[in-house]
Amino acid sequence: MLLIDNQTVAKILDIKGCMEALEIGYRDLIKERAVYRGRYDLFVPNDDPKLMYRWGTMEGASRSFETFAIRMKSDMLEWPEGKTVEKYCIEPGTFCGVVMVFSTRNGEPLAIINDGIIQHMRVGGCAGLGAKYLSREDSSVVGIYGAGGMARTYLLAFNQVRKIREVKVYSPTKQNRESYANEMAERLGIKVLPVERPEEAARGCDIVATCTDSIQVVVNDPDWIEPGMHLTCVKANEWNPDIVKSADLVIKMGRPTLNLDVGQMRIGGEAAVVAGNAEEIKRIANPKVDIFSAEFPLLTDIMSGKLKGRTDAEQVTFFVNSGTQGLQFASTAGYVVREAKRRGLGQQIPTDWFLQDIRD
Template sequence: MIYLSNQNIAELLTPKDCIEALDEAFHALARGEAASRPRTDVWVPCGRDDGYYRWGSMEGAIEPWGIFCTRMKSDIVTWTREGTDELHCVEPGTFSGFLMLFSTRNGEPLAMMNDGILHHLRVAAGAALGVRYLARENASVVGCLGSGGMAHAYLPAFCAVRKISQVKVYSPTQAHRETYAKEMSRELGIPVEPFDDPEPVVRGSDIVTTCTDSNKLVVTDPTWIEKGMHLANCSSKEFSFEIVKRCDIVAQVGAETFGAKGGMAESERHHGWASWVVGRPEQQARIPKRPVSNLDFVNYPSLIDLLNNPSMRRTSPAQITFFHNLGLLGFQFAAVAAKAYQMARAKGVGLEMSTDPFLQDIRD
C-alpha cells in the first residue's frame, strides 16, 4: 500500500493522462462494467453564525481495472457577502480531502491519496471530454470566467483536445485575472488576455467555460451566446437555465442525483447533492439555495449516450452545445486515482505504508 501526496500526483499525471484515463473508463461504463454512487453530504452546525460543517463522500468502481475508490472531504463552509463559497478545515488555507483505493480482486487497500491535484485534473478532464465530443473541430478561442484553481486546470485540458490559439479571461478581482493571464500564457505559449467585463470574454469565443466558486448565477444574458459556441460549466450554479434552454445540444457528464424516486429531490435541489442536514430551521436557512440544480439536467443525454450514439453529438458548426460537467464523481475519481496508482507503482513513487491499520482479525 502506498500514500501519494499532491506533489507526487502533480509529478506523475498530465492533463492528457487524465483525459485518456477518463475516456477509457467512460467506455467501460458504457459497457456496464463500472458504477458510481452519487455524492452525499451531511451538514452539521459548527458553532459559528456564518457557516456549517459539511462531510461529503462518493464512490466508484471499474471492474476491468479491478479497483474501487472512495473520496471523502471534511469542510467548514462559509459564505461571503460577495456570493462565494469559502471552505477550510481546521483553519483558513488548509483543507481535508483524501481518497482510498482498493482492489476488487481481494479487497486489499492499495493506496491513500490527497485529493487536491486529482480533483482539479479530474474535473478538467471531464470538461475536456465535453469539448472532444461536442465542440467544433476548429474551435480555437476560449473565453474563461474565473481565474482560480479550476481555471488553471481547465485551460491545459482544453489545449490537449483542441488547438487553442487565444484565451480571454474575466474574474472580479483584477490582480487575480492578470496573474492568471501571465501564468497561463507562459505555461501554454499562447496569448491570454484579461478583461474587466465578462461580456467581451463570452462574445466571440468558440468555447466558453465558467470556473467559479460563486453561489449566484454568473452568465444570465442569452444574447451573449452565439452560434457555434460550446459552453462548459464547473457547477450547476453558473449559467442561467434560460441559456441552457437556448442550446441546440445539451449533455451531462452523468447523473449525480438519486432523483425523485430516491426521496432526496428536495435536498438535491437545495444543496446540490443528496444531503442530511442537522440544525434548527434558522440555522439551515444559512445554506444558500441553488438557482439551478443538477436535477435540472437529469433528463438530458449523458456522455455515455454520446459514446453509444455518435448521432447525438454536434452535426453542424452552427449548433450551440452545452456540457454540464457535474456528475459520476466517484467513478471519475476511481479512474484518475487508478491511473495515478498505476504510474506510481511503475515509477517507484510514493510512501510505502503497512496495511495493518486497515486489516483486522474480527469479522464485522
C-alpha cells in the same frame, strides 16, 4: 500500501493521462464494467451561525483499473455576503480531502491519496471530454470565467483536444485574472488576455467555460451567446437557465442522485442531509439556480454512438459537467496508483494497519 501526496500526484497525473484514464472509465461504464454512486453531502450547523460543517463523499469502481475508490472531504463552509462559498479545514488556507483506493481483485487497501490535484484534474478532464465530443473541431478561442484551479485545468483540457490560439479570462479580482493570464500564457505558449468586463470573456469565443466559486449566476445575458459556441460549467448555478434551455444540444456528464429519501434535499445541485432544524437550514446559501438536477442525454450516449453529437457548425452546445464523480475518482486514482507502483513513487505504509482478524 501507498500514501501519495499532492506533490507525487503532480509528477504522475498530467491532463493527457487524466483524460485517457477518464475515457477508459467511461468506456467501462458503457460496457457495464463500471459503477458509481452519486455525490452525497452531510451538513452540520456550527455554534457560529456564519459557519457550517460539510462532509462529502462519492465512490465508484472500474474493472479496467481493478480499483474501487471513495473520495471523502471535510470542510468548514461560509458564504461571505452571500456571493461565493469559501471553505477550509481547521483554518483558512488548509483543506482536508482524501481518496482511498482498494483492489477489486482481493479487497486489498492500495492507497490513500490527497485529493487536491486529482480533484482539479478530473473535473477539468471531464470538461475536456465534453469539448472533444461537442465543440467544433476548429474551435480556437476560449473564454474563461474564474482564475482558480479549475480554470487552469479546464484550459489545459481544452488545449489537449483543440488547437487553442487565444484565451480571454475574466475574474472580478484584477490581480487574479492578470496572474492567471501570465501563468497560462507562459505555460501553453498562447495568447491569454485578462478582460475587464464579463461580457468580453464570451464575445467572439468558440468555447466558454465558467469555473467559479460563485453561488450566483455568472453568465446571465443570452445576447452574449453566439452561433457555434460550446458552453460548459463547474457549478449548477453559473448559467442563466434560459441560456441552457435555448442551446441546440445539451449533454450531461452523468446522472446525479436522482431520488431523494425522506429528509434529503438538494444543496448546490447535489443530494444532501442537514443535522439541523428549519431555521438552521436557512443559514445555508443554497443557490436558486440548479441546472444539475434536470434530465439531459448523457455523454456516454454520444461516446457509444447511441446519440449524435454536434451535427452543425452553427449549433450551440452545452455540457453540464456533473454526475458520476465516483467513477472519475476510481479511474484517475486507479491510474495514479498504477503509475506510482510502476515508477516507485509514494510512501510505503504497512497494509497490516488496515487489516484485522475480527470479522465485521
